[in-house]
Amino acid sequence: MSGTMIQIALVVWRESVEALLVIGVLHAWLQRQPAADRTRGALWLRAGIVTGLLAALLIACVILFVGEWLDGDRQDYFQATMVLVAAALILQMVYWMRRQGPGTRRALEGRASQALSAASGWGLLLIPALAIAREGSETTIFLYGILASSGRGVDLAAVTAAGLGFAAAIGLYVALQFGARALSWKAFFRVSEAMLLVLAGSLLMNGLDRLISLDVLSPLSQPLWDTSWLLDDARGVGGLLATLTGYRARPELLPVIVFGGYWFVVSLLGSWLPRRAAAVS
Template sequence: MTGLHGQVAFVIWRESMEALLVVGILHAWLTHNAEAKVIATGRHFLWGGVVAGLAAASLLAVVILSFASLLEGDREDYFQIVMAGLAALLILQMVVWMRHRGSGLKRDLERGAQQAVTGANWWSLFLLAMIAVAREGSETVVFLYGILASAGETALAGNIAAAAAGFALAGATYWLLQAGARRFPWSVFFRVTEILLLALAASLIMTALDRAIGLDLVSPLGGPLWDTSWLLDDSGPLGGFVAAVTGYRSRPDLMSALVYASFWIVAVALLRMRLPHASPRPS
């Protein structure tokens, strides 16, 4: 598996896991807390919301691809650079939100489900599921477009295989975490994957920067600052994989070094920042 395929599989795995977590929380609450006579109705609206959320994310994918197909030459390159940068910023926002607000996710979802069931307002449950799934699906669409656009021409079969692997891994991981939640809590999963997500965001930013330099939109600010290609060459198989998933460069120029360092400084500062209690994550 190449670094690109690893990125595709990881994004689908991670985002699918978060979507499964949301749906699982709602389904579990409905099963264990609602009256038997309304469980079936609640499940219909819950899964209806899941399908609607997937449809909304699919529509976003169609819109992005349709818009990109209308662009030609440098305009398409500019759009792809913007989308790669946007994907990186969304990843950073998601990680920061999960660090500061994720602990209240289960409570907020269960409160929403309780209000829907108590008032027999099933469309609220439908919307709760739809918004959650649409959000994760939309993020996945933007992330994947940013990854694939920054990579240029890619093999469709390889990407499909990577996506299938991501979905399969998400299902297996969710089952394992549910089965062994006490020994391996969800908090550990999110803490490990947030590091991997930030590395992916850094990689997207570096790829977008490389393309911007190639189009003479940004100056590299001189030649290479150092050369570690003797240790790990980013043009080789292993180095290329590491570069794809972390943004590593074996011969970085000053601009690349500044951008890469700035990203991690900002990311760490945001993660360590103390934020006041706030409402649930916006859709």
């Protein structure tokens, strides 16, 4: 499997697990309610799931339509922008989840309780609908950015990778729900956060490469070094590493500054946010 396909599977895996987590929390909460409320709530929950899927599909169609409608340089600029937006959203999502994670379950159950006690169940419909629509729209942007950065479109390999990611998400969710000893939600979020941060760095470098090729930015120098003799970023293991991490065998000054700055910011946020998490949970 190529680096691009691994990235696609990773994104679908992580985003699907998050959507399944929201649905699972709400479903488990409903099982503890009186029979009448449980039946009524289950109907609204299913309606919310369907609504969220339809909204996510609509957003995906809009993004794909815009990408196909543009031509020439405008499409190049749009794709470069989407790659950078995807990188920024991944970074924001990781640290938002780190801040909100400890209190997410309690917040979902509290909102569901308020919705079910109201005269209508629209609130209970909106919780999963918004969660799925959000995860679906993020997934669309991430996948568009990944495909744009690799210069390829939606094909059988991409669909297969997405399917494998979704199947892996269902398998992991079931394992975690049944309390597999070797697995835990805490470990899942830690591992997937690290993988997503690496992916965001790769997308950032790809977006930067596109802006340099479009003469929007200057590379600021000729290549500072050349390690292609050891690890060529255009083929083999080096190409896989370049796709997954943003490695460059012959980097100019600007990419070096941006890549180093990205990981410096990530390390700062990583040391600051865990202390904040306890205060907001």
